Amino acid sequence: MKATIKDVAREAGVSISTVSYAINGNDRISDETRQHVLAVAKQLNYVANGNAKMLKQKKTRAIGLFFNSWFGPIYSEIVRGIEQGVHAKGYDLLACSLYGAENSTAYKYLRDQMVDGAIILTHSFDDQFLQSVASSDLPLVVLDREIRAPHIYSILIDNFGGAFTATQALIKSGCEEVYFFSGPADSYDNQKRQEGYIAALGFSKIPINPDFIITSDFTEEGGFEQMTNLLKSGVVPRGIFAGNDEMALGIIRAARHYGLLIPDDLKLIGFDNIREAALAHPPLTTVTHHKREMGLLAANTLFSAMANDETTDMLKIIPTTLITRDTI
Numbered sequence: 001m002k003a004t005i006k007d008v009a010r011e012a013g014v015s016i017s018t019v020s021y022a023i024n025g026n027d028r029i030s031d032e033t034r035q036h037v038l039a040v041a042k043q044l045n046y047v048a049n050g051n052a053k054m055l056k057q058k059k060t061r062a063i064g065l066f067f068n069s070w071f072g073p074i075y076s077e078i079v080r081g082i083e084q085g086v087h088a089k090g091y092d093l094l095a096c097s098l099y100g101a102e103n104s105t106a107y108k109y110l111r112d113q114m115v116d117g118a119i120i121l122t123h124s125f126d127d128q129f130l131q132s133v134a135s136s137d138l139p140l141v142v143l144d145r146e147i148r149a150p151h152i153y154s155i156l157i158d159n160f161g162g163a164f165t166a167t168q169a170l171i172k173s174g175c176e177e178v179y180f181f182s183g184p185a186d187s188y189d190n191q192k193r194q195e196g197y198i199a200a201l202g203f204s205k206i207p208i209n210p211d212f213i214i215t216s217d218f219t220e221e222g223g224f225e226q227m228t229n230l231l232k233s234g235v236v237p238r239g240i241f242a243g244n245d246e247m248a249l250g251i252i253r254a255a256r257h258y259g260l261l262i263p264d265d266l267k268l269i270g271f272d273n274i275r276e277a278a279l280a281h282p283p284l285t286t287v288t289h290h291k292r293e294m295g296l297l298a299a300n301t302l303f304s305a306m307a308n309d310e311t312t313d314m315l316k317i318i319p320t321t322l323i324t325r326d327t328i
Contacts, residue, residue: 003044005111012040017132020111028132062092063302064115066106068122073246073274074291075121078143081295082119089303091116098124113138117302123186139305141298145188146315153305154315155298159189159271162287162320163196164203166241166269169285171204173267173328175239178206181226181251183218183243190218193243193271212237216247223250231258237266245270245277245286252280252327268327282326289320 005023009016014037021029022037063086067075086093094115096106109115110125110133120130120142127147134140134151146154170178180197183190194213201208214230216222223242230237231254242248248270252262260266262282270277273288297316304312 003041003046005046007044008037008041008046011044012037015128017128020129020132024135060114060116061090062094062115063299064106064109064118065093065095066098066110066118066120066122066125067095068098068124073276074244074272077291078121078295078298081292081297082299083295084292085296085299085303089299098122110138117141117306119143119298119302136308139302141302141305143294143298148314151305152314153301153312155294155301155318156192156315157189157289157294157318158320159192160196160199162271162289162322163193163241164200165196165320165322166271166287167197167200168204169322169324169328170239170241170267170269171200171206173239173263175267176206177209177212177237178239178241179212179214179237181214181216181223181240181242181247183216183247185215187218190243197241216243218244218246220246220250220253223247224254225250227251227254228257231255231260236260239267240269242268242270245272245274245284248284248286248327249276249280252282252284262327269322273323277323278325280327285325285328286323287320288323289318294318 005016005019009019012019014033018029018033019037022034023041065082083093096109098104098106110118117139120140123145130140130147130152131149134149136151139151139153141153141155143155146156167178178201180194182194198208214226216226223246227250240251242251248268251268255262255266262268268284270284270286273286277284277286301312301316
């Protein structure tokens with residue numbers, strides 16, 4: 001059976017990233033470690049994908065787009081912007097899911113540099129792996145995370161500012177107690193939105209109550225389930241800042257089921273301004289940002305990096321605005 005990079009890493013007692021560093025001649029590891037890894041690779045008859053490297057040298061005129069799932073109204077808009085930017089440059093866009101983890105095609109495309117650049121929409125690649133493959137020949141643009149490393153460029157939403165504004169709006173509307181419905185703990189967007197929520201409470205000298213931070217998952221069903229649990233327990237929040245619109249839609253559904261009127265009994269603000277937010281009953285007050293433009297900016301940033309433009313910003317932040325509708 002043919003040896004894989006994972007086999008080399010296990011036998012050498014190092015990470016997959018370190019094996020990649022050694023094989024690609026990266027100077028982030030010592031000569032001693034490199035020689036050890038190469039010796040193990042030779043012993044296992046491991047051969048890196050030479051065809052892929054040769055293809056890379058000739059340039060593929062393809063950009064990799066790596067993601068966990070196509071589902072979700074936010075990603076669909078971002079991807080449209082990416083497609084627009086990539087096709088405008090005459091490149092193909094190769095989309096890869098992370099199904100199969102480290103044995104997936106996605107890992108192979110990056111390890112073997114089978115694209116000229118990549119846009120990362122997933123947290124399944126850890127920071128160390130991305131740092132090990134990023135180079136002047138393979139620049140990366142990451143969304144929803146910040147990685148400070150050479151040849152890796154971050155495009156972020158002003159999550160903190162948007163969350164601060166949303167929470168302040170609820171406080172100014174008369175809500176002395178504001179709940180926060182949180183998304184996944186490993187989401188950079190969620191972390192910054194929670195920080196903005198906490199900062200807004202502190203700014204208004206309102207004590208932080210850990211019981212008011214409700215852990216959910218950025219889905220409508222998750223928002224519905226957690227809101228239902230609160231109402232079943234006899235708790236009726238006066239104000240809720242939901243970490244995204246999908247959870248906010250679930251909260252509206254649960255509130256309606258229990259006979260609550262919005263905004264009379266409950267005031268609510270979401271985040272993202274997805275299409276369904278304006279169509280909700282009542283229409284949802286939310287924080288908006290330019291999703292398609294974010295995708296286009298990601299593509300343009302990547303092409304600037306591929307052209308070795310030294311003025312390319314390593315970090316760019318997309319501004320946010322509060323859209324006031326009928327839930328506050």
